[in-house]
Amino acid sequence: MAKKRNxxxxxxxxxxxxxxxxxxxxxLEFIQVIVMETAAPLEGAPLEWLNALVEKGNTQAxxxxxxxxxxxxxxxxxxxxxxxxxxxxLAEAPGDAHCMLGMLYExxxxxxxxxxxAEEHYRKALECGNEGCAFYLARVLLGREExxxxxxxxxxxxxxxxxxxxxxxxxxxxxxxxQELGDDAAAVKCFQxxxxxxxxxxxxxxxxxxxxxxxxxxxxxxxxxxLRYFQKAANLGDAEGMFMVGLSYYEGVGTRRNYKRAxxxxxxxxxxxxxxALPYLGACYYYGExxxxxxxxxxxxxxxxxxxxxxxxxxLLAVRYxxxxxxxxxxxxxxxxxxxxxxxVEEGDAVVEGNIATTQQMLDSLLSPAE
Numbered sequence: 001m002a003k004k005r006n007x008x009x010x011x012x013x014x015x016x017x018x019x020x021x022x023x024x025x026x027x028l029e030f031i032q033v034i035v036m037e038t039a040a041p042l043e044g045a046p047l048e049w050l051n052a053l054v055e056k057g058n059t060q061a062x063x064x065x066x067x068x069x070x071x072x073x074x075x076x077x078x079x080x081x082x083x084x085x086x087x088x089x090l091a092e093a094p095g096d097a098h099c100m101l102g103m104l105y106e107x108x109x110x111x112x113x114x115x116x117x118a119e120e121h122y123r124k125a126l127e128c129g130n131e132g133c134a135f136y137l138a139r140v141l142l143g144r145e146e147x148x149x150x151x152x153x154x155x156x157x158x159x160x161x162x163x164x165x166x167x168x169x170x171x172x173x174x175x176x177x178x179q180e181l182g183d184d185a186a187a188v189k190c191f192q193x194x195x196x197x198x199x200x201x202x203x204x205x206x207x208x209x210x211x212x213x214x215x216x217x218x219x220x221x222x223x224x225x226x227l228r229y230f231q232k233a234a235n236l237g238d239a240e241g242m243f244m245v246g247l248s249y250y251e252g253v254g255t256r257r258n259y260k261r262a263x264x265x266x267x268x269x270x271x272x273x274x275x276x277a278l279p280y281l282g283a284c285y286y287y288g289e290x291x292x293x294x295x296x297x298x299x300x301x302x303x304x305x306x307x308x309x310x311x312x313x314x315x316l317l318a319v320r321y322x323x324x325x326x327x328x329x330x331x332x333x334x335x336x337x338x339x340x341x342x343x344x345v346e347e348g349d350a351v352v353e354g355n356i357a358t359t360q361q362m363l364d365s366l367l368s369p370a371e
């Protein structure tokens with residue numbers, strides 16, 4: 001009875017020992033495991049074995065060399081030689097050969113960038129029954145920024161790919177394509193499958209959070225579940241996730257209102273580059289929400305937001321100069337920041353539009369006696 005291997009390391013050590021003794025089968029098996037199953041570099045004697053095997057025309061060794069090169073590990077690779085090998089494989093395995101040729105020409109991968117040739121070979125691979133190439137073809141079509149994206153065809157291709165390879169990359173693209181087509185329910189199912197396969201994908205967590213928060217593609221809005229996914233994204237280091245958790249605590253959506261926690265998440269989001277936290281941190285300082293009131297710090301945050309053309313910050317600055325703590329309202333600054341808020345506000349932003357309208361009414365009331 002053969003001795004059961006305990007770990008892949010033990011197995012590789014045994015293969016290496018046999019390979020160094022001249023066992024060609026062990027050499028090839030060692031190379032396959034390294035290239036296909038690990039992220040370890042292929043160097044030294046194993047690389048010499050691979051070069052010797054491919055020169056002798058070993059088909060499996062050539063496949064390994066191809067995979068190794070496409071991983072970006074082959075320095076000064078002779079890509080035309082790989083094209084030649086793939087073309088020699090056309091008669092024996094046309095589906096695999098056309099797929100290899102497509103990868104060699106696909107932009108963004110190591111090799112020869114020619115999206116038209118890549119598309120041609122991927123389509124031929126599909127005609128030969130290689131359904132896995134549907135994903136690669138979709139990737140090429142999606143990468144053409146100059147063309148109108150054929151989302152309906154992309155969905156069909158990715159659904160074909162899913163049937164043979166239900167993988168995280170397939171669900172990632174398919175979910176995004178379904179969103180573009182307006183099928184939020186299908187997009188949610190894709191992101192749920194993606195999350196099960198790769199729970200450390202922060203953007204997937206954010207997508208699910210957004211769907212639960214808005215109810216798009218769901219039977220109902222569920223802010224509590226949305227917050228769970230925002231929190232997962234935040235735990236994975238996502239700046240937007242940090243901001244959204246802070247906003248949930250600030251507004252008391254999906255959880256009890258907690259200004260101290262809100263401030264903590266807003267600060268971390270800002271440190272990570274999400275400048276949407278600026279007006280909220282300013283508000284926390286201005287109104288003493290989770291912090292000691294500090295008008296000067298509030299103003300600093302809002303001026304920082306205004307410099308970035310943030311309409312919310314501008315609207316809050318207008319309020320600050322209208323109230324002007326212990327002094328006469330600074331009417332000119334109120335007008336200035338109300339005008340900037342109007343210029344920067346996005347259509348449908350009810351919070352900022354409400355701030356603008358309320359502040360304008362207060363300003364009109366202040367000025368009406370003089371008028």
